[in-house]
Amino acid sequence: MKVGVVTFPGTLDDRDAARAATNAGTTSISLWHGDADLKGVDAVILPGGFSYGDYLRCGAISRFAPVMEKIIDAANGGMPVLGICNGFQVLCEAHLLPGALTRNHELHFLCRDQKLEITNNKTSWTTSFSMGQEVVIPLKNGEGSFQCDDATLATLEGEGRVIARYVGENPNGSRNKIAGITNERGNVVGLMPHPEHAIDTLTGPTADGLGFFTSVLKALVK
Amino acid sequence: MALDTVSIAQNNPDTSQPFAELGLKPDEYARIKEILGRRPTSSELAMYSVMWSEHCSYKSSKVHLKQFGEKAVKTDALLVGIGENAGVVDVGQGYAVTFKIESHNHPSFVEPYQGAATGVGGIVRDILTMGARPIAVMDPLRFGPADAADTRRVLPGIIAGVGGYGNCLGLPNIGGEVVFDETYIGNPLVNALCVGVMKHSDIKLAKAAGAGNLVVLYGAKTGGDGIGGVSVLASETFESSGPAKRPAVQVGDPFVEKVLIECSLEIFAEDLVVGIQDLGGAGLSCATSELASGGSGGMKVELDRVPLRDATLSPEEILMSESQERMCAIVEPKNIARFLEICKKWDVTVTVIGEVTDGERLEITWHGDLIVDVPPRTVAHDGPVYNRPLAKPEYVDRVNAETVSVPRPKTADEIKATVLKLAATPNLADKSWVTSQYDRYVQGNTIQSQPDDSGMVRIDEKTHLGVAVATDANANWSYLNPYEGAKLALAEAARNIATAGAKPLAVTNCLNFGSPEDPGVMWQFAESVRGLADGCLEMGLPVTGGNVSFYNQTGAVAILPTPVIGVLGVIDDVRTRTPMSFDRAGLDLYLLGETADDIAGSEWAYMHGQRGGSAPVADLQREMRLIELLVAGRTSKIFTAAHDLSQGGLSASLTEMVLRYHVGADIKVENVEIALISETPGRVIVAIEPVVKEQLLALAKKHEIVITRLGTTGGQDLVINGAIIPLEELRKAHSETFPKLFG
Numbered sequence: 001m002k003v004g005v006v007t008f009p010g011t012l013d014d015r016d017a018a019r020a021a022t023n024a025g026t027t028s029i030s031l032w033h034g035d036a037d038l039k040g041v042d043a044v045i046l047p048g049g050f051s052y053g054d055y056l057r058c059g060a061i062s063r064f065a066p067v068m069e070k071i072i073d074a075a076n077g078g079m080p081v082l083g084i085c086n087g088f089q090v091l092c093e094a095h096l097l098p099g100a101l102t103r104n105h106e107l108h109f110l111c112r113d114q115k116l117e118i119t120n121n122k123t124s125w126t127t128s129f130s131m132g133q134e135v136v137i138p139l140k141n142g143e144g145s146f147q148c149d150d151a152t153l154a155t156l157e158g159e160g161r162v163i164a165r166y167v168g169e170n171p172n173g174s175r176n177k178i179a180g181i182t183n184e185r186g187n188v189v190g191l192m193p194h195p196e197h198a199i200d201t202l203t204g205p206t207a208d209g210l211g212f213f214t215s216v217l218k219a220l221v222k
Numbered sequence: 223m224a225l226d227t228v229s230i231a232q233n234n235p236d237t238s239q240p241f242a243e244l245g246l247k248p249d250e251y252a253r254i255k256e257i258l259g260r261r262p263t264s265s266e267l268a269m270y271s272v273m274w275s276e277h278c279s280y281k282s283s284k285v286h287l288k289q290f291g292e293k294a295v296k297t298d299a300l301l302v303g304i305g306e307n308a309g310v311v312d313v314g315q316g317y318a319v320t321f322k323i324e325s326h327n328h329p330s331f332v333e334p335y336q337g338a339a340t341g342v343g344g345i346v347r348d349i350l351t352m353g354a355r356p357i358a359v360m361d362p363l364r365f366g367p368a369d370a371a372d373t374r375r376v377l378p379g380i381i382a383g384v385g386g387y388g389n390c391l392g393l394p395n396i397g398g399e400v401v402f403d404e405t406y407i408g409n410p411l412v413n414a415l416c417v418g419v420m421k422h423s424d425i426k427l428a429k430a431a432g433a434g435n436l437v438v439l440y441g442a443k444t445g446g447d448g449i450g451g452v453s454v455l456a457s458e459t460f461e462s463s464g465p466a467k468r469p470a471v472q473v474g475d476p477f478v479e480k481v482l483i484e485c486s487l488e489i490f491a492e493d494l495v496v497g498i499q500d501l502g503g504a505g506l507s508c509a510t511s512e513l514a515s516g517g518s519g520g521m522k523v524e525l526d527r528v529p530l531r532d533a534t535l536s537p538e539e540i541l542m543s544e545s546q547e548r549m550c551a552i553v554e555p556k557n558i559a560r561f562l563e564i565c566k567k568w569d570v571t572v573t574v575i576g577e578v579t580d581g582e583r584l585e586i587t588w589h590g591d592l593i594v595d596v597p598p599r600t601v602a603h604d605g606p607v608y609n610r611p612l613a614k615p616e617y618v619d620r621v622n623a624e625t626v627s628v629p630r631p632k633t634a635d636e637i638k639a640t641v642l643k644l645a646a647t648p649n650l651a652d653k654s655w656v657t658s659q660y661d662r663y664v665q666g667n668t669i670q671s672q673p674d675d676s677g678m679v680r681i682d683e684k685t686h687l688g689v690a691v692a693t694d695a696n697a698n699w700s701y702l703n704p705y706e707g708a709k710l711a712l713a714e715a716a717r718n719i720a721t722a723g724a725k726p727l728a729v730t731n732c733l734n735f736g737s738p739e740d741p742g743v744m745w746q747f748a749e750s751v752r753g754l755a756d757g758c759l760e761m762g763l764p765v766t767g768g769n770v771s772f773y774n775q776t777g778a779v780a781i782l783p784t785p786v787i788g789v790l791g792v793i794d795d796v797r798t799r800t801p802m803s804f805d806r807a808g809l810d811l812y813l814l815g816e817t818a819d820d821i822a823g824s825e826w827a828y829m830h831g832q833r834g835g836s837a838p839v840a841d842l843q844r845e846m847r848l849i850e851l852l853v854a855g856r857t858s859k860i861f862t863a864a865h866d867l868s869q870g871g872l873s874a875s876l877t878e879m880v881l882r883y884h885v886g887a888d889i890k891v892e893n894v895e896i897a898l899i900s901e902t903p904g905r906v907i908v909a910i911e912p913v914v915k916e917q918l919l920a921l922a923k924k925h926e927i928v929i930t931r932l933g934t935t936g937g938q939d940l941v942i943n944g945a946i947i948p949l950e951e952l953r954k955a956h957s958e959t960f961p962k963l964f965g
Contacts (some may be wrong), residue, residue: 009569010477012392016666019683034567050390053477109385109659138663140389197663202797204663205681 003213003218004031004041006064006071006087012049013196017084020196021045024213026220031209036066039040042220043080043124044071048141048194058101058143059089066092080124080187080216085141088180088190097190098156099148105173105220113205114139115192116179120160123186125218128211135208137198138180139171145182145193146174146197156181163189225537226264230593235261246269250606257600265593268538269507269601276772278504279605282738283770286748290756290765300764302425306918307348307500308418308423309766311728312408313792318422318683319689320352323362323415323732323788325771329410333471336381338412339387340474343546345416346391347500350483351549353426353490354418357665358679359388361414362397362693362732362786366407366964369650373402376410378964380568384414385659390476391483393601394668395660396677398784399693401830405624411787413732413769417691419681424490429497429516430552430578437510437523437576440500440565441482441548445531448472448544468813485568486549492564494557501548507601509550510576511584514598517552520579521598523586527575527721529881537588544869552578608738615742622702623836626821630895637945640826640898645830645877646955646964650870652881655960668746669796673878675866680796688796692718692789696869697782698823701835704746705782708753709840710903711787714868719791720849721864721906722799723856729758730788731768733898738772746783747772754785760842763789763833798860800852803882805908807936809862811887812918813872814848815905816928819896825869826899838903842929845904851925852906860917863909873898875907881953886933886937894943907933 003021005028007014029041033051054104062068068090075081075096083091093095104110115136115190118129129135148156153175156162156217164180171193180191196211228442231237239261241251241758246267254262254270269583276282290304301318302310308322316891326341336430344360349356361384364372385742388395430437430800432871448471484789489495497516499509516520525537535543552560556572564571580586586594631640644650653672662671669688676692694715700707718727729752736743747770758765793799821827822835855861872891880886891897922929940947 009481010390012390012480012664013666016664019666049392050477051481053390053475053480055477108382109389109660109661111661111663140661140663142389194663197666199666203666203668 001026001217002029002041003043003216004029004038005037005046006033006046006067006121008033010049010053011047013047013084013194017045017047017078020199020209020213023199024148024210024217026217031066031067033062033065036070038074041110043216046083046090048085048087058086059093062090063093072096072131074106075188078185078187078221082125082212083190084194085192091188091190096188097183098148098152101143101144101192103143104145109142110171111138111140114163114171114195118163119165120163120182123182123189124162125189125212125215126163126213127218134167135210136206137193137195138205139193139195141192145172146178148175150162159184164191171196175218225588225658226593228263228595231261231263237261241267241271246271246587247274249336250274253329256934263593265538265541266596269511270544270595271541272504272507273511273601275606279510279759280770281606282608282772283747283754284607285609285898286751289751293334293755293759295759295762297764300766301422304765304767307428307727310352311766311790313727314691315682315685315687316421317687318425318782319417319693319790320349320765321415321417321418321788321790322348322624322730323413323693323786324732324769325732325769326412326414326672327410327734327774329471330380331376331410333389333410335383336375336382336471336473338471339416340546341412342384342387343474343476343479344502345414346479347387347502349416349418349462351426351498351500352418353424354420354751354832355487356393356416356418356483356693358417358677359414360395360693361676362400362695363399364403364406364784366403366409367404370407371683372407377453377807380410380412381656381659385478387474388749391480392664394664394671396662396668396671396679398672400653400656401941403573404781405779405781409774409781411734415691415693415788415910417689426490426495426498426510426515428499430513431517432478432553432554433520433578433580435578436553436555436558437521437578438551438561439528439578440549440551440570440572440574442475442478442545443531443546443571444540444543445636445848446535446543449539449542458584467760469569472544479671481568481570482547482549485565485570488564489561489949492560494561495553497552499550501550503544505541505543507874511601512599513550513552514584514755515602518580520599521584522579523576525586526914529573530570537593541747551618602741607688608697610738610744611741611750612744613741614745621834622836626827626835628827628830628832629832631897631898636947637894637942638848638947639896641873641942641947642952642955644870646824646959647757647825648959649825649933650874651959652957653960654957655964666728668850669799670722674802678724678796686791686795686797690719690722690724690791690793692785694718694821695784695786698828700750700785701824702835703837705747705753705839706840709757709781709786709800709842709933710756710838711785712754713840713842713845715787715789716849717845717906718866719850720788721866722851724791724793725765725853726789726791726849728766728790729763730766730785732771733768734771734774734781734784734786736775741924748782750785753759753879754787757840757842759867760862761846787838798856799840800856800864802865803879804863804865804885804935805883807885809935810912811932811935812908813905813930813932814922814927815850816898816902816903817905820849820900822900824871824899834836841904846902847925848906848927851921855921860914860921861908865907867905867907869901871899871901877956879907880940880949881956884949885935886939886949887932887933888937888941890943891932907932
């Protein structure tokens with residue numbers, strides 16, 4: 001199974017995402033933002049970083065990259081797509097997911113080991129978890145506060161599309177402590193924390209993040 | 223607008239020039255005339271003035287710094303030594319590591335965010351220039367008192383700047399220091415360290431060899447930032463039209479630098495450059511003169527080809543501009559097409575601005591007119607050298623004779639109060655408020671970061687080879703005795719590498735001092751350099767490079783002498799490192815090393831307004847035996863945890879250990895009024911499983927290190943001689959300080 005990892009100018013966690021996908025048993029393929037070519041991959045990860053230096057708005061320029069046209073089509077056709085941090089921001093800008101990520105309420109970049117509760121284990125990226133499972137994976141961003149209008153929030157909550165929530169103190173002011181959401185179909189997931197930095201206890205706080213990558217392998221094998 | 227050309231300079235030898243405003247002394251100006259056989263053009267004057275400045279020429283420090291070469295140990299580990307952009311060390315398995323610290327103190331006082339950000343950007347480009355992929359940064363910082371108004375002004379901006387730039391580059395921040403002292407008010411110290419890794423064969427040097435090879439400028443366009451003093455020239459040379467005052471502090475764009483890094487690494491991977499230099503201090507003046515003198519000397523540059531952000535810039539300003547995120551490469555004509563193609567892929571602006579010639583002159587033209595014609599070596603390397611007067615300041619003997627008088631904790635209540643006070647004092651309090659603004663995870667190879675004793679990153683995922691880096695300075699000791707202070711900082715940094723079980727390999731430094739024109743400061747500097755050189759020789763560690771920052775003073779008050787020492791170590795398998803603390807009950811705790819009544823220069827003394835007494839004397843032989851013990855204990859898997867004792871002594875180290883994984887300890891010590899607060903160097907707390915006790919004792923005996931049992935781990939309290947300190951209470955004291963001060 002081939003998982004594509006996109007590199008935009010300013011992407012930082014592409015090699016980390018590729019390592020995580022490889023460790024989970026998939027083959028990772030590098031995708032370049034300027035090439036409208038998915039190279040036959042079965043799933044796509046939009047990794048973290050500061051694509052285009054966060055100019056204008058986080059993800060606002062990347063969303064127009066040639067590779068994104070292909071990703072948007074593929075996602076609408078059901079291909080599993082995971083956006084991590086800046087990738088989540090790109091997915092929102094591309095309208096594959098609703099809402100927006102805004103400045104953390106304390107106005108600082110925040111890097112910490114974050115406890116999350118998995119609140120939907122039916123998506124392409126979360127079946128390796130049990131409902132209500134608590135995991136610890138790093139959170140690191142300056143603009144991670146999830147915001148949307150009341151109607152959207154009601155829809156997300158009503159349809160069970162919040163896939164992970166912060167446990168304990170709200171780290172960034174996200175509505176309903178939302179850390180990640182999915183689309184109606186459950187193939188597109190946006191997640192603010194970084195599961196690719198929690199794939200072993202040597203380099204991460206836990207190995208809890210690996211579950212997102214093993215989940216997609218199961219989804220693809222099915 | 224009059225352009226000053228070489229022919230005008232020849233025909234008008236008596237034109238008066240603002241050399242003094244540019245910081246040149248009359249004899250230095252005379253020397254330039256002697257070199258050129260005429261007066262310099264205004265562009266040449268600009269180049270000489272900035273390249274002969276203290277910052278670029280090391281004119282006050284050179285005579286002392288040469289000890290690092292003269293006293294150097296013979297080692298095969300040093301692949302590239304002092305003089306290049308950064309030293310390169312062999313760490314085995316075909317890997318080479320380069321690391322260096324630089325200061326960005328003054329810009330960070332003027333404009334905290336940009337000053338700190340471009341400090342990170344500059345050191346990262348130095349590392350990149352060697353051919354290495356940057357893999358981590360660290361930031362030793364020093365500020366005025368934590369509650370001072372100016373500290374509240376500069377600290378948040380500096381922290382945000384270090385984070386804002388480093389985070390956006392995708393470089394994990396793996397450690398540093400945050401220290402407060404009155405003498406840094408109005409003069410914060412922002413030192414930035416970067417580590418990079420490459421294969422031996424990938425090392426690049428700053429040289430422009432081969433006539434006909436092209437001089438290529440790539441990266442950001444050149445703007446009017448970071449020109450500072452040279453704007454004097456513009457106002458002298460030109461009419462009042464155009465922007466008169468240029469900003470002194472550079473403005474960084476980390477996104478441009480990130481792209482520049484990836485673009486450069488792709489260019490290096492295809493071996494497309496003959497030589498390379500980043501544009502930092504002194505901008506194009508520095509890059510062209512250093513590249514040319516690194517080669518045969520001849521180079522022609524068409525300055526009007528340089529892409530500009532501001533079309534009104536004069537040639538003098540273009541030569542001086544310290545606009546960030548620029549690199550200058552020497553490329554063979556056969557490789558230029560591919561070079562340009564890679565730049566295009568990354569959307570990096572690239573321009574061929576000149577070529578290497580077989581002459582010996584650096585010739586720069588402006589729309590065809592010759593405006594610079596100099597032997598490049600005279601600009602880059604033959605600057606003035608001063609043997610400045612030095613004299614031991616009168617304060618030294620006076621303060622050394624003082625007796626330190628501080629409260630001594632004896633009763634349980636006093637012990638508890640002392641531990642809580644030390645845990646909460648800004649210099650020892652939890653720095654999470656700072657470090658949580660830095661990305662420590664990116665690249666996925668961070669094994670240790672703040673609050674560990676050292677930062678550690680894996681450099682090979684298959685063999686698990688890693689490197690560790692620590693930076694330390696103890697300015698209180700350096701104030702009392704700069705010679706011993708430098709040695710003690712070296713020993714501490716090396717020890718901080720070794721507690722994790724890594725082997726110290728090489729040294730870099732950032733020497734922060736007051737004005738070199740003050741003989742007392744110059745004496746502090748000379749003594750520090752002598753101490754560091756002697757210490758490195760004794761410990762067998764080469765100095766790979768460094769940086770000197772003078773003129774750190776406000777009025778007549780100089781900062782404490784602050785030599786920040788960085789040590790790089792290697793560890794063959796990062797999986798076997800010794801962690802800083804214990805995560806379970808039932809372990810035995812021991813103290814390695816002897817405790818004397820070393821209160822002078824301690825944090826406890828500082829907290830009680832006591833600056834006097836005598837600094838400890840470094841025993842580097844004992845430090846080396848301790849390091850060997852720590853490395854041997856790691857490889858034979860004896861240690862469950864090991865943590866250095868430094869500022870705040872046993873009290874601070876125990877606090878950090880019990881809070882790390884929230885496991886308490888029950889400790890009994892003799893002479894608690896000394897043991898709790900003394901900062902005797904060369905001490906480490908180790909935690910072991912009781913079954914390996916005999917092995918530990920044998921190891922200590924073999925390495926002749928005094929060992930004392932401290933107690934056991936477990937419970938929800940730190941108990942010292944019966945004084946019970948609940949972990950929750952200790953954590954509150956330790957962690958509240960920074961949020962309260964800085965929000």
